Amino acid sequence: MSSGHSPEAAEIDPEALIARIVQSQDRSAFEALFIAFAPRIKTYLMLRGASPDRSEELAQETLLLVWRKAASFDPERASLGAWMFAIARNMRIDALRREKSARNYALSVHEPGVEETTPHTASEAAQTQARLREAMAELPPEQMEIVQLSFYEDKPQAEIAAQLGLPLGTVKSRLRLAVAKLRGRVGALS
Numbered sequence: 001m002s003s004g005h006s007p008e009a010a011e012i013d014p015e016a017l018i019a020r021i022v023q024s025q026d027r028s029a030f031e032a033l034f035i036a037f038a039p040r041i042k043t044y045l046m047l048r049g050a051s052p053d054r055s056e057e058l059a060q061e062t063l064l065l066v067w068r069k070a071a072s073f074d075p076e077r078a079s080l081g082a083w084m085f086a087i088a089r090n091m092r093i094d095a096l097r098r099e100k101s102a103r104n105y106a107l108s109v110h111e112p113g114v115e116e117t118t119p120h121t122a123s124e125a126a127q128t129q130a131r132l133r134e135a136m137a138e139l140p141p142e143q144m145e146i147v148q149l150s151f152y153e154d155k156p157q158a159e160i161a162a163q164l165g166l167p168l169g170t171v172k173s174r175l176r177l178a179v180a181k182l183r184g185r186v187g188a189l190s
Helices: 009-010 014-024 029-046 051-069 078-109 117-138 141-153 157-164 168-190
Strands: none
Touching: 014 029, 014 078, 029 078, 029 141, 029 157, 051 078, 051 141, 141 157, 141 168, 157 168
16 A cells, blocks of 8 residues: 555645746646646635635636746745635635626616615616616627626526536636626716
8 A cells, every 4th residue: 555645746846846837838837736736726715615616717717827927926925835825815806806896786787776766866777777788789699698697697607608518718708798898888878
């Protein structure tokens, strides 16, 4: 019976891997770093309340950012693990803020009765809703479908991607484009 440690695992030095990524954009070093840290980062995010799918998305986004920002790692300030977990924590906070902002935006547009106190504000809300409906009607069908699944059915992007058989990046891009179009159209007319 073995001790449970492979010789390869014992040889992995995360700081040497990040150095290889910085020096030569070594993809095999990134792959080894990804294999070593992605499961830990996903678990960390799940322990902080993210769903398994969202944790996986955020872990991948974290490690992609590690790849892009590898040169900014400073071993004098923190260990590589601490640096990556700080990135993951910040990604989680940013994701929560974006989700909250999107929900608040959707609620403010779709539930005007909550703050209606005067006929003037009721009229403005009705006009905003009408502009939103018009803007949504102008969205391409593939963007509209993702907006409906995301905002009306409150499905996570990973679930939407699986349901539609699309890459996660495509879902994110279409949603981002749709929201930008809607904000531009509704905001430009207010």
